[in-house]
Structures are given as C-alpha cells and as structure tokens.
Amino acid sequence: MNRRELLLAASALPLVGLAGSASRAFAQGAPEVVIGVLYAMSGPSAQVGIDARHAFETAAEIINGSFDFDMPTAKAAGLQGLGGAKVRLVYADHQSDPQKGRAEAERLITQDKVTALIGCYQSAVSSTVSAVAERYGVPFLCADSSSPSLQRKKLKFFFRPAAQDEMFSAAMFDFFDAQKKKGKKIESVGLFYEDTIFGVDSSNVQRKLAAERGYKIAADIKYKSNSPSLSAEVQQLKSADPDVLMPSTYTTDAILLVKTMAELGYKPRNLVAQASGFSEQVTFDAVGDKLIGAISRASFSLDLAAKRPFIGKVNEMYKARSSRDLNDNSSRELMGLIILADAIDRAKATDGAKIRDALVATDIPGTRTIMPWARVHFNEEGQNPDASPVLLQYTGSKFVTIFPEDVAIAAAIWPMNG
Amino acid sequence: MTDATLSSLKLRGDAFIAKRRRQLVVAAAVFAAVACLPLGIRDVYLQNVLILTLLYAAVSQSWNILGGYCGQISLGHALYFGIGAYAASVLYVNYDIVPWFGMVVGGVLSAILAVGLGFMTFRLKGHYFAIATLVIAEIGLVLVHNWDFVGGALGIQWPFGTDSIWTLQFARDKVPYFYFALGLLVVVWLVTYFIENSRWGFWWRAVKDDPEAAESLGVEVFRSKLAAAAVSAFFTAVGGGFYAAFVSYIDPESVMSFRFSLLFALPAVLGGIGTLWGAPLGAAILIPLTEITRSYLGGSGSGLDLIIYGALIMVVALAKPEGLLSLFTRKSGGKA
Numbered sequence: 001m002n003r004r005e006l007l008l009a010a011s012a013l014p015l016v017g018l019a020g021s022a023s024r025a026f027a028q029g030a031p032e033v034v035i036g037v038l039y040a041m042s043g044p045s046a047q048v049g050i051d052a053r054h055a056f057e058t059a060a061e062i063i064n065g066s067f068d069f070d071m072p073t074a075k076a077a078g079l080q081g082l083g084g085a086k087v088r089l090v091y092a093d094h095q096s097d098p099q100k101g102r103a104e105a106e107r108l109i110t111q112d113k114v115t116a117l118i119g120c121y122q123s124a125v126s127s128t129v130s131a132v133a134e135r136y137g138v139p140f141l142c143a144d145s146s147s148p149s150l151q152r153k154k155l156k157f158f159f160r161p162a163a164q165d166e167m168f169s170a171a172m173f174d175f176f177d178a179q180k181k182k183g184k185k186i187e188s189v190g191l192f193y194e195d196t197i198f199g200v201d202s203s204n205v206q207r208k209l210a211a212e213r214g215y216k217i218a219a220d221i222k223y224k225s226n227s228p229s230l231s232a233e234v235q236q237l238k239s240a241d242p243d244v245l246m247p248s249t250y251t252t253d254a255i256l257l258v259k260t261m262a263e264l265g266y267k268p269r270n271l272v273a274q275a276s277g278f279s280e281q282v283t284f285d286a287v288g289d290k291l292i293g294a295i296s297r298a299s300f301s302l303d304l305a306a307k308r309p310f311i312g313k314v315n316e317m318y319k320a321r322s323s324r325d326l327n328d329n330s331s332r333e334l335m336g337l338i339i340l341a342d343a344i345d346r347a348k349a350t351d352g353a354k355i356r357d358a359l360v361a362t363d364i365p366g367t368r369t370i371m372p373w374a375r376v377h378f379n380e381e382g383q384n385p386d387a388s389p390v391l392l393q394y395t396g397s398k399f400v401t402i403f404p405e406d407v408a409i410a411a412a413i414w415p416m417n418g
Numbered sequence: 419m420t421d422a423t424l425s426s427l428k429l430r431g432d433a434f435i436a437k438r439r440r441q442l443v444v445a446a447a448v449f450a451a452v453a454c455l456p457l458g459i460r461d462v463y464l465q466n467v468l469i470l471t472l473l474y475a476a477v478s479q480s481w482n483i484l485g486g487y488c489g490q491i492s493l494g495h496a497l498y499f500g501i502g503a504y505a506a507s508v509l510y511v512n513y514d515i516v517p518w519f520g521m522v523v524g525g526v527l528s529a530i531l532a533v534g535l536g537f538m539t540f541r542l543k544g545h546y547f548a549i550a551t552l553v554i555a556e557i558g559l560v561l562v563h564n565w566d567f568v569g570g571a572l573g574i575q576w577p578f579g580t581d582s583i584w585t586l587q588f589a590r591d592k593v594p595y596f597y598f599a600l601g602l603l604v605v606v607w608l609v610t611y612f613i614e615n616s617r618w619g620f621w622w623r624a625v626k627d628d629p630e631a632a633e634s635l636g637v638e639v640f641r642s643k644l645a646a647a648a649v650s651a652f653f654t655a656v657g658g659g660f661y662a663a664f665v666s667y668i669d670p671e672s673v674m675s676f677r678f679s680l681l682f683a684l685p686a687v688l689g690g691i692g693t694l695w696g697a698p699l700g701a702a703i704l705i706p707l708t709e710i711t712r713s714y715l716g717g718s719g720s721g722l723d724l725i726i727y728g729a730l731i732m733v734v735a736l737a738k739p740e741g742l743l744s745l746f747t748r749k750s751g752g753k754a
Contacts (some may be wrong), residue, residue, distance in 0.1 A: 042712075042721050093716030093723075098672045099665045100712070103470075107463040107713055127575060128667045134578070135589040149572060195563050197669065200571040224560065 031085040033344055035337070036108030038101055038119030038129055041093035048121050048329060049093070052144075054322035055330040056089055056118070059337035061317065063087050069310035070368055072342035079341060081348035087341055090114060094125050101125035105132040115350040116141060116340055121329070123147035123197055130158045137352040139343075139359060143336030144329050147201050151381040157352070159359050161339050161376050162332045163387040165274070168297045169205040171389045172272050173213050175295075175403045175412075176244070184414050190219035190242030190268075192233070192257070194249050199225070202248035202274045218242035225253060230260045238266040243415075248274035251282055258287040267417040271295065272391070279328050284394065292396045293416025297389050300331035303401045303409050304372060311370045326370070335369055339376060372407050438615065441694065445611070449604055456593050465592040467709045469664065472599035473657055475701035478685035479606045480653035485683060486692035487610075487619065488646035489626025490540070494551030495682045497558040498528040498651040500674035502658025504562065507574040507668055510585065517586045521659030525652040532651035533644050540643045555679055562670045573669025576662070586663035595664050602660065603698065606653050610694060613649070622646055626692070654682065688734055690741025699743055703730075 037056055039049035062069065064086045066077040078084035090112045094101035101120055108114045109132070116139045120126040126145035133140035134155045142150060142160040146168065151160060163171075176186045189210050193199035203222070210217050219240035223233050234257070237245065245268035249257060254277025261268070273296040277283055284291060302325060305312035315326050318334065326334065339362065344350065347358035364376040366386070374386040391403040393412055402412040452472075459465060477499065485491050505524030509515040539550045563571055581588045588594055613619045621642045624632035633639050662668045689700030707730065711723035738744055 041716055041718070042724055046721075091717035093712055095712070095716075096671075098667050098669070099661075102665060102667075103463065103466045103709070104713065106466060110462050124573060124667070124669050124672060127573075128665060131575075131578070131666060147572075149575075153575070195571060196671075197571045197573070222564075 031083055032088045033079060033082065033085050033341075033350055034088050034090055034112055034114045035340065036105070036112060036114035036117045037089050037091045038094050038104055038108070038117060038125070039091070039121060040096045040125075041091065043095050045096050045121065051322060051324075051327075051330050052121070052333045053091060054318060055326070055333040056337050057321060058314065058318045059334045059341075060087050060089055062314070063338065063341045067310075067313075069313065070308070071310065071338060071370070072364060072368060073338055073345055074310075079345040081345040082350070087337075094120060094122075094129075096122050096125065098124045098128040102128040102132050105129045106136075109133075109136045109138050114138065115344060115352075116355060118143055118333075118336055118340060120145060123150060123201075126150055130155055133157045137356075139340070139352060139355050141336050141340045141359075144332045147197060148205070149201070151383045154381055156382075157356055158382040159340075159378055160382060161336055161373075161378075161384045161387060162299055162371075163389045164383065165202050166205045167385075167387065168274060168389050169202065169209055171297055171391060171403070172206075172246070173209045173215075175272070175391055176215065177213065178403070178405075179412065179414055186215065186243045186270075188216040188218035188240075188242045188244075190221070190237055190240055190245045191217060192219070192221050192223070192237065192245060192247045192249070193274075194225035194253055195222050196225055198250070198276065199248045206246055206248075206274075223253070225250065227253065227256070230256050231264065234260045234264050234266055237261075237268070238264060242268075244268075244270045244272050246272055246274070247278065249277040251277040251280045254278055254280070254283045255286045258283075258290050262287075262290050269415040269417055271416060273297070275299075275328055279392075281324075281327075288394070288396070291394050293393065293413050295391050295393045295402065295412070295416075296399075298392050298399075299328050299387070299389055300326060300371060301390050301392055301399070301401045301407070302326070304370070304407065306409070307407075308367065308370070314370055331370060335371055338369075339364070372401075441611070445607060445694075449600065449607075452600060453597070456596050462590065462592050463713070465596060467706050469592060469595050469599050470709065471701050471705040472596070472603050473660060473664075474681060474685055474705050475698040476599065476603040476606045477654050477657040477682050478697035478701055479603065479610060480650050480657065481682040482686040482692065482697045483610060483613070483653075484646045484650035486686055486696070487614070487626065488622040488643055489692075490643055490646065491544075491548045491683070492551040492650075493548050493676075493679045493683065494553075494555030494558075495650075495654050496674050496676065496678035497555040498532065498654040499658035499661070499678055499682070500558065500562065500670070501528045501531065502655030502660075503662035503668050503673040504568050504574075504658075505655070506659035507576065507662045508568055510663075511574055511576060516584045517659060517663045518584070521656045524655040524659045528651040528655035529648040532647040536644045536647045540640060540647075552676070552679070555674070555676070559670055559674045562674060569669070571670065573667060573672070574662075576666035586660075587666065595660075598660060602653075602656060607694070607698070609649065609653070614694065618642065618645060623692070684731070688731065688742060690743030693741070693743050695746075696741050696743045700741070703742065 039052045041049040063073045064078055067074045078086050092104035092108055094104050117133055118141045120129050121144050123145040126142050130140050134157050139157050146164045148164045148166045180186055191203050191206055193203040219237055219242055221233050221236055271294045275296050278296040318326050343358040344355050347354040362377055366373040366375050372390045374388050376384055379385050390401050392399040393402045400410045402408050402410055481495050502524035506517040506520030509520035510517050542550050579585055579587045621637045624637050625639050625642050629639050685700030685704050686697040690696030708727055711726050715723045
C-alpha cells in the first residue's frame with residue numbers, strides 16, 4: 001500500500017460508518033422509541049460521557065426489561081402506552097463545544113428522527129441544544145447541567161428534574177441556619193471559586209444568599225481554573241479565616257487547594273463544597289486524610305438504599321457496567337431517562353407536543369425515584385422545584401448523609417477542625 | 419537580440435496574464451458550482467457541514483494573507499475571531515444593532531488591534547513571533563472570561579427572534595447562512611487574488627522569502643507586515659461575527675480558545691500555504707472529515723474519529739509537506 005492508497009483508505013472510512021448507520025435504521029422491526037443522547041465522548045470531559053453512557057444503558061435496561069422496582073417504567077417490559085415499544089439510544093459526541101452540540105442535536109432530530117433529547121453535562125452545550133430542541137418542537141430533558149440561566153429562557157420544551165445551583169446553594173444555607181439554631185457558631189463565609197461558568201454562577205448565588213440571610217462574606221476569591229499555584233489565594237483565605245470555607249472547584253484545583261492549605265498550615269474550621277471536585281473519588285484518594293469532616297452538596301446518596309432497597313439493586317446493575325458506584329452525575333442521568341420514558345409512555349405517542357404535555361403533567365413521588373428528591377414535577381420554567389439536594393460529610397472512609405434531617409443518617413460533625 | 423528578449427518577455431507576460439484570467443474563470447466556475455449545492459443537498463446536517471467548511475475556508479484564507487503570503491505564522495487568530503463574535507453579539511443583544519454592522523465593527527476593531535499588536539510583535543522573528551501571538555490570544559481569553567460587561571464566563575445567548583436576513587437569525591433554514599458563508603469566502607478569495615498581483619502582494623512574498631534582502635531592495639518590511647495583519651484580522655473577525663450569529667450562543671471557550679487558532683492555520687497548511695486555493699482545498703477536506711467522523715464514529719467514545727483526523731494530517735505532512743495543492747499544480751506546471 002503506498003501513501004496515496006493509505007490516504008484514500010482513510011478518507012473512505014467515514015463512508016463505511018455512514019453505510020453502517022443507514023443499514024441499522026432500516027433494520028428496525030419491533031416498535032421502538034429513539035432517544036438522542038448528547039455528551040462529550042472525547043476530550044477532557046470524556047470520562048463523564050463514558051459514565052453517562054453506562055448510566056443510560058442501565059436505565060434503558062430497566063425500561064425495556066421487567067424489574068420488581070417501585071419506579072416508573074420498571075415493572076412492565078417496554079413502554080405499555082406504545083404497545084411495549086423498546087427504547088433505543090443514539091449517542092452523539094459534542095466534545096464540550098456549544099456549536100458541535102447544536103449541530104449534533106439537529107442531526108439527531110432530522111436524520112435519526114429522535115423522539116426526545118437528553119444531555120449534556122456542560123451548561124454551555126445544554127444552552128444551544130435546548131434552543132435547537134425548542135425550534136424543532138422536540139422535548140429536551142436536561143439531566144445534569146445545573147446552571148440556573150438555562151431555565152430563565154422560559155423554553156417550552158426544556159425540562160430539568162434535578163436541582164440547579166441556586167437550589168444547591170440554598171440547601172447549604174438552610175443547613176447553616178439549622179446549625180445556628182442549635183447554637184453552633186457560623187457568622188462568616190469564605191467564597192472560593194474558579195473563573196468558568198460553574199464557579200462564577202455558583203458564587204453569584206452564594207453571595208446573594210449570604211447577604212439575604214445575614215452571613216458576613218469574609219473572603220471572596222476568584223481564581224484561574226487549572227492554576228499551577230494557589231499559594232497567594234490560600235494566604236488570603238488564611239488571613240480572612242472564615243467560619244465556613246465554600247469552594248466551587250473542579251477536581252484538579254480541589255486537590256491543589258487542599259494540598260496548598262496543608263502546606264501553608266491553614267485548617268478551615270469548616271468546609272462546605274459545591275460538589276464537583278469535592279465529590280470526586282479521585283480527590284479523596286489523593287488528599288482524603290486532610291478532608292475528614294468536609295461537607296459537600298450532592299444530588300444523590302447511596303445511604304438511601306437502606307430505606308429503598310431497589311436503589312441498591314439499580315446501583316449493582318450500574319456497577320456491573322462501569323465498575324463504580326452511582327454518583328452525583330450518573331444517578332441524575334439514569335433517573336432523567338426514566339422520567340423521560342415515563343412521560344413518553346403516558347403520552348402514548350412519539351409526537352413532541354404530546355410528550356411535552358405529558359412531561360408538564362408529570363407528578364412522581366420522590367420515593368419512587370433513586371434520588372433524595374421530595375417529588376418530581378415541573379414548574380412553568382421546566383424546572384423541578386422539589387429536587388431537594390442533600391449534604392454529605394466525609395468521615396474518613398465514606399460519605400454519610402447529614403442534611404436534610406428527614407434523610408440524614410448521622411448528625412453533622414461541626415466544626416470539622418475545632 | 420534585444421528584440422528577441424523583448425518578445426520573449428512579452429510572451430511570458432502574456433502567459434502570466436492568461437494564467438491570471440484562467441484562475442478567475444476557474445474560481446467563477448468553482449464558486450458557481452458550490453452555490454448550486456443547496457439545491458441538491460437538503461439535509462440540514464450536511465448543510466451545516468457545508469457552512470462550516472465555507473466559513474473555515476474563508477477564515478483560513480484570511481489567516482493565509484498574513485501567515486501564507488507574508489510568512490508571519492500567527493497562532494493567535496482566535497483573538498480576532500473572538501473580537502468579531504463578541505462585537506456582533508454585544509451590539510445585537512444589548513443594543514439591537516444588526517449583526518451585519520456588528521461584524522464590520524468587529525472587523526475594524528480587530529484590524530486596529532492587529533496593527534497595534536504588530537508594532538510590538540513584528541520585530542520578533544519566526545518562532546518567537548508565533549509564540550507571542552499565542553500568548554496574546556490567551557491573555558485575550560482570560561480578559562474576556564473576567565469581563566462581566568460581555569457576559570464573562572456565562573457567555574452571550576442570542577434571543578429567539580423571527581427569521582430575518584437583517585438579524586441573521588433563522589430558526590431552521592440553513593440556506594441563508596450557506597450563502598453568507600460562500601459570499602464571505604468569495605470576497606476573501608477575490609481580495610487575496612487582487613492583492614497577489616499588487617505591489618503589496620509582491621512585497622509580502624519578498625518579506626516572506628528574506629526580509630533583509632527585501633529591505634535592501636526598498637521594500638517597507640514593517641509596514642508590509644502591518645498591512646497584511648490588518649487585512650487578515652479584519653476578515654477573521656467578520657468570520658467570527660458570522661459564527662456568533664450562526665450558533666446564536668457564544669462563551670469565551672467556544673470562540674477564543676487555542677483550538678480555533680489551530681483550526682484557522684490548519685486548512686491553509688494542509689492545502690498549501692501562500693496559495694490561492696490551498697486554504698479552501700484544505701478546509702474542504704478537513705472540515706467534512708472531522709464533522710462526519712465525529713458524528714458517525716464519535717458517539718462510541720472510542721476516539722476513532724480523532725485517530726483518523728490525526729493520521730490524515732500526519733500522512734499529508736509526510737507525503738506532501740508543501741500542501742495538497744501541489745498534487746494539482748505539478749501537473750499544470752509540467753505542461754508549462
């Protein structure tokens with residue numbers, strides 16, 4: 001094979017892929033509902049996409065098979081409203097790029113004729129995908145992007161069953177208020193956040209809530225994400241010495257922050273984190289010994305399995321695929337697809353407008369989900385207002401749920417560093 | 419003898435003029451053929467690929483003016499692209515000014531900035547200049563990230579509106595975007611075509627070959643570079659403004675990150691640097707390849723699409739380091 005032949009062969013490969021997908025589309029016999037799944041499957045966030053894929057496959061197994069779980073769509077095989085139709089998932093890679101997310105959403109709608117879309121982790125991508133969904137009248141279930149700005153566009157085809165950042169931060173301040181009532185000292189907070197959409201959005205909400213509820217902001221520090229050093233920032237934190245340090249950071253920065261705090265001898269009295277870096281196992285593998293007593297908000301806690309045994313079984317099904325437990329993201333993704341399938345089942349149709357009406361009519365009690373949510377229903381902005389988050393505390397070996405009290409299994413250790 | 423020399427010179431001149439004319443005819447034929455594509459291709463996804471191909475061809479051709487003809491390799495053109503995208507978005511979303519005007523404002527701002535930055539960086543040579551452009555673009559990215567007036571990290575969402583050619587907003591129709599992108603490519607191509615044969619064009623190539631020799635022959639090297647940078651930045655920014663209108667959402671990462679700077683240089687390098695057709699040819703291969711492999715192979719998470727993409731660039735770099743255009747020009751060159 002000479003160079004030119006190699007070049008020709010390489011350029012012919014995508015055509016083979018095209019032919020493959022075309023023949024798949026023609027080979028469908030049984031009735032099926034096609035749902036488009038949009039995640040970053042390559043690039044720095046690829047792991048999130050791969051985990052999401054396992055979560056969606058688990059959800060599809062639950063929907064398409066028959067399981068004795070007290071969850072919507074679990075008992076019957078397939079979607080009863082559509083004559084036992086099976087859910088088929090089509091994946092697309094948006095590479096964390098809003099433009100690519102938009103193009104892929106259009107492709108899934110026009111070429112794969114998907115009934116609905118689900119995604120997208122990065123809020124910026126969910127933003128363009130939700131706009132495409134709106135323009136084509138196809139429901140978009142936003143499983144795991146938590147930027148509050150997404151729902152403010154008041155789109156008709158946008159639905160988010162999980163909490164957004166305002167609700168997460170509100171839970172933290174609810175917890176502070178509760179601790180205060182118990183006579184614990186919390187007067188000042190220290191905000192520490194990275195400079196992308198996640199950190200900025202999170203800090204905006206926290207600043208507002210602190211002012212409303214009368215907590216002094218002792219430190220308000222924005223840092224450049226993926227910074228090589230955080231020494232100057234940690235010095236500022238140390239001298240401000242807030243009662244609670246509230247970081248909004250991704251994984252690598254979280255590890256660097258904890259290491260730098262240890263080097264400079266700064267022990268925060270309490271640490272309450274906006275998940276992300278502080279809910280990743282990697283962080284606790286690296287610096288867990290310095291994080292005993294650290295608290296993080298979460299959408300999910302495996303502690304709930306004690307009260308609802310099917311959660312443990314769902315977790316086993318997921319673990320068999322991905323060899324890890326359900327976490328904050330994968331649980332939201334899995335539950336998101338089930339909520340979407342339940343609406344399609346009730347709509348008894350694959351028509352976008354009818355599924356939208358069914359989604360609007362959704363009312364699932366929290367106990368029939370794998371989440372700590374009170375209830376699943378959608379307000380006029382498409383947001384579930386009762387997706388109650390939880391706070392988890394790291395005990396040195398595992399996380400325990402400490403808030404809200406109705407799902408807590410232990411009392412909070414406060415302060416973490418006395 | 420003098421008669422013979424004169425007539426041979428005249429012949430060569432005639433051949434040159436004929437070649438220039440032929441190029442124009444070929445261009446008219448190619449662009450006319452491309453303009454007919456939406457008649458046959460109705461699928462919005464494929465139309466989307468075509469639009470991106472034309473846009474990147476146009477922006478890469480703009481890059482080529484500075485990087486190819488003048489030989490100043492910039493790895494920071496994402497800065498100008500971002501300025502265009504932000505100018506169009508801020509003026510439209512905050513002040514209701516149509517993006518057509520916003521793009522031109524972005525273009526002018528970018529051209530001015532390019533001249534200003536040129537004063538600082540054009541005394542650097544080769545790799546040092548490339549690194550300087552890269553660093554300046556990164557500084558721009560950080561500044562925009564932290565500038566709340568332009569949306570900071572949250573970016574700017576274009577509002578939903580009715581379909582209109584004035585606001586360049588079309589809910590589902592892709593054809594108007596296609597013709598805008600094609601129009602931009604035609605304009606940039608024509609500008610390149612005319613500059614190629616102008617005094618500036620010859621100066622730029624002289625600067626590229628050997629700045630010292632050019633200077634000794636009376637070429638104003640510094641001013642040449644500044645002019646090339648301004649023209650190049652202007653059209654890159656217009657492309658950025660169009661991109662913002664097309665995607666209707668921008669944030670710093672999605673218009674100003676380093677990968678855009680690479681994406682503008684790559685088609686020109688792949689197709690043939692400093693040539694009229696190199697950038698369009700490179701874009702016509704590179705963009706559909708990345709888009710289509712990602713769409714049909716990327717969902718698996720295996721990374722196969724990126725492997726094919728990387729392999730292709732390596733194959734070209736090894737087999738045709740002067741660019742793919744040489745496959746065509748060698749044949750015609752043999753004739754002459």
